[in-house]
Amino acid sequence: MIKRTYILLVAITVSTCHLAASGQDKEEKIKGKHRRIVEEADFFYGLEDHYMSRELYRELIELYPDNMQFNFRLGYSYLNIRNEEKMAIPYLEVSARNEYTPAFYFLAEAYHLNEQFHKALDALDKYRNRPDKQLTHARIDRVEEKIETAMDMMGYPIEVEIKKLGDHINSDHQDYAPNIDPEGEFLYYTSRRPESTGGFRDPDGNYFEDIFVSKCVSDSWTAAEPLPRPINNDGHDANVNFAPSGNRMIIYRTHKNMISGDLYISDRVREGWSEPQLMGSKVNTPNYNEPSAAFSPDEQEIYIVSDRPGGFGGKDIYVIRKLPTGEWAEPHNLGREINSPFDEDAPFLSLDGQTLYYASMGNGSIGGYDIFRSSKDELGEWDDPHHLGYPINSVYDDIYFSLTADAKRGFLSTSREGNMDIYEVNMLYETEDLVVIKGYVTDGETKEVVKGRISITDRLTGQEMVSVIPNTVTGKYVAAILPDKNYTLHVNAEGYESQEKKVKIQVEEKGEFEVLEMDIQLTKVKGK
Known part of the structure; x- marks a missing residue:
């Protein structure tokens, strides 16, 4: 399940709410009748409710167009709303012209998302030289490396054809987490469209998640249809992984609180799919998050993602092997070669089980999640990850990569054009014969x-x-x-x-x- 897959902004250790109303009054006198709007805007901003704070600060900007605090907070809110990140730039520019230090950092992020890399580096350099900056030089260096790497990669794109799939797959809503079967015939994925079972919406107005499937017929995709019950129910049901055999599928379901959730497994039966069963305690944990997983081709291993303690930072990828008894062994962290101090997610195994594809916010990402691959060496250990390059990866989130048996066609979800949508990648460069x-x-x-x-x-x-x-x-x-x-x-x-x-x-x-x-x-x- 994706709660937020857009770019996660690095938090500045000093609160961006520190411009108090008294300081604001020194800059520009706020009329008494507008103070109620300011209080409401400050309240929702403090809650990180970017939608409500956006609406209120837009109203305040109409009244006080040069107010440094209002411009910064409106820009910051836009930067945290999918499809509206680029709208942050003019407001952060106003705040930066007024010498508000955090504005330079977030302006660099906004320029990066707009692929204005030289401007991004200039804004970041100004932030670096501010005496009251809060981020460490190491953190600033990492952002600088991300911007420079994006510049380099976009200057030398790899030989692939990447195209957004049509309206038989993508909708006007969020579509993501594609899983292609080995022969490229069936595509399963998650969508948040009005046809979702139950038709419910979350507090942000998005429809609940359901799992959809489409079939490739004569090189065209049929109109996607939701899987029937018991796979889709009235809550969130998100596609996670299909075993290459087609015998089993893993889905993510939220708890009744609609906040946390667990991984479930369903078996193929002649009538369709069995009632999903909660995966055991080796996979799910009561207090931590396990959003995704993948089967090995022989179904003797399962690769899970978890933010449980003992990892290298954020969410890590673990492998769990099946014992001769049929029980699952203890999870084993894949180590520093795969896991970074940042989040990893969405593992996928090639059909021969020798290549692991996954998404990472570290390891040299050029923005948000990027897709990497690692191959097993002669000893069966995973080697250093390889960035799949541009245009497979972009400055936005690129995640949930899956591949056909011949390794010629890949599918991923990306937010590069606004909504999270599903794209097909055709490898034009020379790949290993299979x-x-x-x-x-x-x-x-x-x-x-x-x-x-x-x-x-x-x-x-x-x-x-x-x-x-x-x-x-x-x-x-x-x-x-x-x-x-x-x-x-x-x-x-x-x-x-x-x-x-x-x-x-x-x-x-x-x-x-x-x-x-x-x-x-x-x-x-x-x-x-």
């Missing part, structure tokens, strides 16, 4: 679906390269492997004889993508 193996696992006699597990090993080293689970309703499996190697495909299912198939795949030309279809028919163990 071969997708897919097919159906069935009973050789009855042709009924068999529940099992498929493991693909390197015949030379004996190392398991990927393990996947077929869909329990359709029997379909999808796996991705590197070409030009010899593999053995192992199929195991309870009550059936194990089966092995030798697979050798060669790609003739670099950049060529192949699909190998391999149906598997199993034989029951005699006597069962």
